[in-house]
Amino acid sequence: MNIAFFGSSLVSAYWNGAATYYRGIIRALAGRGHTVTFYEPDAYDRQTHRDIPDPSWARVVVYGASDTAELERALDSAARADLIIKASGVGVFDELLEAAVLELRRASNTVVFWDVDAPATLERVSRDGHDPFGPLIARYDAIFTYGGGPPVVEAYLALGARACHPIYNAVDPDTHHRVAPDPRFEAALGLMANRLPDREARVESFFLDLARALPDQTFVLGGNGWSDKPLPDNVRAVGHVYTRDHNAFNCSPQAVLNINRESMARCGYSPATRVFEAAGAGACLISDAWVGIEQFLAPGREVLIAESSAGVAEHLRSLSPTRAATIGEAARRRVVAEHTYAHRAAEVEAILGGQDRLSSPGIS
Structure with a gap:
């Protein structure tokens, strides 16, 4: 055809x-x-x-x-x-x-x-x-x-x-997979998101407010548009992350955050590309809550769900390297088996x- x-x-x-x-x-x-x-x-x-x-x-x-x-x-x-x-x-x-x-x-x-x-x-x-x-x-x-x-x-x-x-x-398993951690992207939590009008407030709530509440933790923010945004001292903005570096970004922080835009979260059933990229790389994914996420990943076993920045903070405080690796591997197996x-x-x-x-x- x-x-x-x-x-x-x-x-x-x-x-x-x-x-x-x-x-x-x-x-x-x-x-x-x-x-x-x-x-x-x-x-x-x-x-x-x-x-x-x-x-x-x-x-x-x-x-x-x-x-x-x-x-x-x-x-x-x-x-x-x-x-x-x-x-x-x-x-x-x-x-x-x-x-x-x-x-x-x-x-x-x-x-x-x-x-x-x-x-x-x-x-x-x-x-x-x-x-x-x-x-x-x-x-x-x-x-x-x-x-x-x-x-x-x-x-x-x-x-x-x-x-x-x-x-x-x-996920394309040939493109998104595990690689060695990269010091550029090491942090307790990473987020890759362009600055968009109907996402910025949610990034502020779920990520930047969280960083302010956890000054002893480090955070890495990838994506376009953040250069003129005042950020907490413990947030490292790395700008546009080229596709060749997506695996390294997902494999370096202890956990990776997904935040849907407001309209997509409201509709539900909206797994962003980065959800599958992160899962394919075996990252421990923390996602905002939206209807239908269980169709793609099992909450608590293959993905961690947070209703607010307080929920993200709770996950970070209780997340050990072993548990993060277990969740990431479970997510990787699920998407390779069902969501390619x-x-x-x-x-x-x-x-x-x-x-x-x-x-x-x-x-x-």
Whole structure:
């Protein structure tokens, strides 16, 4: 099957949290015999912050961010694909693309909208009755989402979607695995999170307030946007952590914290990419609480759950190196057995009717 995929970036994770997800899904689809062309804009300085070269398992086409001529050529090329995917949050020409890919729909192909931030999309469409994406939802053959579970599925169906299927994050064991600890990232607790408006308050509560309450402990903060944020003296900000260093970041602190953005925590069923990256590296993960986490990791045995910074502090005080290692190993075994991108690629095929049907007329 020939797949055309319009997304934010495959080759750069710079201000692009979906990069690991795209890479895992697309590499797994390629491993099942499919051919993928990924179309991405030259935007947000991502091309100068590439962290992988063009991969052998996908063709990457970069188009200009200020002129639609290159994008129109990309759409002309994509028209020949069996499966055409428009992801949310491309960041450039999103409104144009959402409508344009539907004009490529034929009896012989399938067109899918893949929402990598469904809570934000649904909130926007629900709030604005004139949002141009709203009337397009029913025209897509299917909606795939990065997460969200029943609340997101029900919301999309209520907006007219023909079908909505969560394709959750996962781990690529070849990419995310144990490595030796790195002194740059050693701490009692590590957090990797870009500074975003609907996450900052939760980072303040779960991580920075915690650091202030535990001055004898050390903390490491990775991610973009924190350089002008006043931080406690015991928090070491290391800036953007390139993909090549994710394993070292996850393997160096005694525990790693996951904090969902407010909208994703509210919807539930939203395991972030970093959850599986950390678990794949055998990290002891502490996560904020959200509905559905037990579908992915067993609380208390494979992940520690905290309702507030006080809960995180309690976990840190009681966590021995032996227990941290035991929890991390249990999480690693679980995700490798049940939550790899190979599993997710098989789900995509099954949802769309199996490999044979993907080359036949689109979903009706």
